[in-house]
Amino acid sequence: MRYIIIGAGAVGGAIGGRLAGAGHDVVLVARGAQYAALRDGGLRFRTPDGEHTHHLPVVDGPAALGELRTDDVLVLAVKTQHSEAALDTWAPAPVAGGTRTAAEQLPLVCAQNGVESQRLALRRFRRVYGVCVWLPATFVEPGVVSAAGAPLTGILHIGRFPHGTDGTDGTDGTDGTARRIAADLESSRFEAPVVPDVTRWQYAKLLGNLANSIEAVSGVLTSEEGLKLYERVRAEGEAVLAAAGIAYASEEEQKEARGDKIRFEPFDGSQRGAGSSWQSLNRGTGTIEADYLNGEIVLLGRLHGVPTPLNELLQRLANAFARERREAGSMPVAELVRFADEAAEPVAFVQEDRARRS
Structure with missing residues (x-):
């Protein structure tokens, strides 16, 4: 072939x-x-x-x-x-x-x-x-x-x-x-x-790719702040997939499949780099794939009535960075976390109010 x-x-x-x-x-x-x-x-x-x-x-x-x-x-x-x-x-x-x-x-x-x-x-x-x-x-x-x-x-x-x-x-x-x-x-x-069932593996990978926009905007995920933000973003994704009835491979299943078959072995003295979205910004392409990563979660959330404020925020910021050709990783992670807290606050208030009424 x-x-x-x-x-x-x-x-x-x-x-x-x-x-x-x-x-x-x-x-x-x-x-x-x-x-x-x-x-x-x-x-x-x-x-x-x-x-x-x-x-x-x-x-x-x-x-x-x-x-x-x-x-x-x-x-x-x-x-x-x-x-x-x-x-x-x-x-x-x-x-x-x-x-x-x-x-x-x-x-x-x-x-x-x-x-x-x-x-x-x-x-x-x-x-x-x-x-x-x-x-x-x-x-x-x-x-x-x-x-x-x-x-x-x-x-x-x-x-x-x-x-x-x-x-x-x-x-x-x-x-x-x-x-x-x-x-x-x-x-x-x-x-x-x-x-x-290839989509079951792809949706599992999609949950990991929700971090791509965080890396594109604020750099490689190394800080505790950044990792905690990703956990919140991923939790939104998991809630959406559950509401949509979409199956995905568990983290344990993925780890078993990977084992130690792929290890990152830098060959030029470099540290592990950021993902594909960061690379798009670094090359100044003017486009980014956030609409099909975080945006997939946003779409499913809207279809199934699950709020996704953090993924909406990351989708919007990543697109703005690409459109304006801003430097990859140039937003301090603390600033991004502040934006995330502000985006999530109205949703948390609504959920708390509903819980109080019930």
Whole structure:
């Protein structure tokens, strides 16, 4: 199979780099400065076992490839705010040997944070796979992706979306696609369990990703103040998922799945960096994925009548930081906690008043 990595940033670059290093056929899709850097100098992939430069085909869209191959796997690794544009671009791309399009024939694998992209994809693509991405990777410089996980680079639970593995709905003859992809990933320094309930793992990861906006606004979570704020934000998320009846893997189950398979091993003297949202601000992209992380909790809260003032606050602040291109981590955590206390106060008053009346 040939892997077309749509979005060769931190996650896409790390997956593409490891697949290429294991001898698999890989095409990178990028734009702007990243496209130019990958085209001119290759993908510089930094890991605890050294830096590897992969000179891979790089395109900015399907037209540069001509017709897609019948054995292509599309890996969507852009941030969710860019998914619509990517799906619109790749869905109608022709596949060689017939009259069908990529949306009709090829598997699309969503290797992204949150849960929204696979919903968007299923409106266009017949065969959509979700991935729960546990992959410590960094992309802050064009052409350079770092992945500090060892001994495994990452753990990627994969399953058919909305449920199952392959061919369970009887709509195609693709039995084994997920397992073939998983086998290729496992030959490339990943663990890739094939699961029939991938969203259960993704919602568990989403609860952890609620910290991304805190890191983006106030820096890496190291202080007791910041960690306590995250606990409050996560508690909102757990309450919302309970009200919505959405199952997610427990922290114990996640710890058992990870074990000591992924350890952060800095290879350049650096400390562990902040997450993907911080990286977006640091690169000055003007966008951030908060609408699909904290915003997912806000949406579910509004649908099910659960107040989410802290996630609303973080969604709003993160978007403002991105829009105004403010420095990542520049708001003191004490100031952020004060804003959180002010946001939560009216909700606490209403809840107390209801308890008094009952």
